[in-house]
Amino acid sequence: MKDPQEIKNEIAAVGPVSLxxxxxxxxxxxxxxxxxxxxxxxxxxxxxxTIVLLVATDQRLIIMxxxxxxxxxxxxxxxxxxxxxxxxxxxxxxxxxIEDQTGRNYYDYALNRDLRKFVNILLAKxxxxxxxxxxNGRKNANVADELAKLWKLVEAGAVSKEEFEKRKAKxxxx
Numbered sequence: 308m309k310d311p312q313e314i315k316n317e318i319a320a321v322g323p324v325s326l327x328x329x330x331x332x333x334x335x336x337x338x339x340x341x342x343x344x345x346x347x348x349x350x351x352x353x354x355x356x357t358i359v360l361l362v363a364t365d366q367r368l369i370i371m372x373x374x375x376x377x378x379x380x381x382x383x384x385x386x387x388x389x390x391x392x393x394x395x396x397x398x399x400x401x402x403x404x405i406e407d408q409t410g411r412n413y414y415d416y417a418l419n420r421d422l423r424k425f426v427n428i429l430l431a432k433x434x435x436x437x438x439x440x441x442x443n444g445r446k447n448a449n450v451a452d453e454l455a456k457l458w459k460l461v462e463a464g465a466v467s468k469e470e471f472e473k474r475k476a477k478x479x480x481x
Contacts, residue, residue: 332360
């Protein structure tokens with residue numbers, strides 16, 4: 308559980324954002340966040356007939372959904388699970404569409420200034436996580452290639468098994 312005062316401080320640091328109608332979501336957010344998790348962006352919108360609070364953290368996207376009689380529900384989406392983010396704006400309000408493994412999720416009537424800022428933050432997080440994973444995949448592929456080349460040298464008798472083990476340990480340590 309996250310300290311409520313930390314949440315207030317992080318929201319203040321995000322900058323001005325409309326939080327009208329999401330008091331219950333804000334109150335319950337402390338139960339959904341990890342103590343070491345930080346809020347980087349917020350946006351209030353509507354999903355079907357309820358108000359939702361979209362919370363971008365440094366680790367994931369949290370969607371807090373207010374149910375008038377049944378409490379608050381939430382949905383966690385890892386940035387790696389987000390396959391697309393799209394939005395459009397109208398005169399004052401806009402719509403955000405977040406596509407993940409469950410399909411397309413539509414959120415309407417977000418204030419344009421909040422929406423644009425939130426989408427930029429969300430896309431930056433999604434792209435950073437993808438770049439990190441692709442980079443790790445390239446690094447692992449390079450290490451595997453180097454190990455294969457080294458093993459061929461061992462088989463050819465150009466490198467000893469002890470030298471192979473030393474180089475292997477060095478490659479795997481990074």
